Amino acid sequence: MMEKVLLKNIDKADSHTLKAYMANGGYEAWRTVLKDYAPEQLIELVKASGLRGRGGAGFPTGLKWSFIPKDPNVPKYLCCNADEGEPGTFKDRAIMEKDPHLMIEGMAITAYAIGAQQAFIYIRGEFAWPAHVVEEALAECRREGILGENIFGSGYRLDMLVHRGAGAYICGEETALIESLEGNRGQPRFKPPFPAIKGLYGCPTVVNNVETFACVPVIVTRGAQWFNAIGPNKSPGPKLYCVSGQVQRPGLYELPMGISLRELVQEHAGGARPGHRIKAVIPGGVSAPLIPEPELDIAMDFDTLAAAGTMLGSAGVIVMDDSACMVEVAWRINHFFHEESCGKCTPCREGLEWIDQMLRRIEDGEGRDDDIGQIDRLASNIFGRTFCALGDGAAMAVRAAIKHFRHEFVEHINKRRCAAA
């Protein structure tokens, strides 16, 4: 069993407190960074570690930081994306509730690396308790001089502010998150310019996910090579996998990047419920196209899953067994994206509505012969024609369900009913 990095404190008493965090070497990395590192050295260190963003896109973290202009006269901002909303995902919530200082330490190091003196933590609105825990943790840091003016006598100043969302999934998209922080509706911006050049308040900005920050302190204390040696070297590190759905032991599992999906589901999460067989698994939140059971021997890393036409995404692993109706699953996923579309781009706003209606009538036994072909054409017309990836996620997920389980869709239309109902 791999040494725990991200969940190492989670079972300890009062793990959310500064006292518990410090007792286990907490904030030593932050102290070391302020004493011994120049910002550029940190960026090189994280580049060398191979760390890639844990929010879903898997962009190399050190490279993202390196895009920030070095001009000392321009304010820079750091944002923590804690708008965890991808269905099937509950890892960032666990970090915030049980080990908020791990996230804060990673954020502090990142802020120093990019020269930011103000950071924002954008927490989804429904997470009232996690937001409360993080606020308390920040107050502890200010009291102890871990944040604030002249931290550890270094002359460096840094503060962090919690900003609560209010129920919009789209704000997990980094430019929508920035819009929301500025007091606007959460609608994605056109890119370029990317946030590193023109982000929050028009200033250079880095947005990273909670789990990405949680990986940073250990890279400082144990080194880039140590981190890179865990899992595949192009997609390395410890990883949090969220397993849910029709499986014996749903839960949060910390394992190396690149573990086989079958091993995760069968051995760690206990496999199918008694009397059932697994039918398919969504590997990375509902945006990630599902994988049928015979293909589960696949490595859970960014590159392998992308090559197989799906994605690691947020590692929200949703298990479906033989009792699941794939038309209903496809409808539910598309309905989610339809509900959460911000309405800015016509293909997403209108296309998802049409697909929603067609999938619903197929599920209700009122499908028409040409509906499957029509859904496929609509999905093609959404994909790649929108400002952000929300519409793409819906299109990919629906097409994968049809591709692998077409017979279920056809049967619904021909027999005019859902066999599972």
Add this chain to the structure above:
Amino acid sequence: MSTLARELRAKIDAAAARYPNRRSAIMPALHLAQDSEEHLTKPIMEEIAEILDVAPIHVYEIATFYTMFRTDQVGRYHIQLCNNVSCMLLGANRLLERMEKKLGIKNGETTADGRFTLSTVECLGSCDTAPMLQLNDRYIENLTEPSLDELLDSLADQAPAIEPTVVPDPDSTGPA
């Protein structure tokens, strides 16, 4: 004429001072107002606009874009059942039907006595403890039909004057 209490105005002002730009405090202001005023009326939104020195339209558009901001009255107990994929696979739709029957209202409605509002919501990030719901601010997880009945009965038994538990429960987290 001021609709908001002086203390609340001061809190909104303090929130605004923490951002580089006062407009950024619209969401925090709406959260603060909603916590104390239950739902957001036009006069409340206009007063927030005045405190933050933004046009009222900027406040209206935020209050109507984000689903957690309420411009209509909801019941004392707002039950929001997740029925996204993981919860659906584990029986959320059956639980919804059960609540509709028990409360005598449909999804999206409020009971005549103003005690319960029932809604379905998108994923609440608690999929390992599915099916689950949010009761006001609190997560209620690993629902079964008996545990759901018990929850509804415990709320129905209380006199309307008793406040629900809106303080989130630290023990509500699922197994790590």
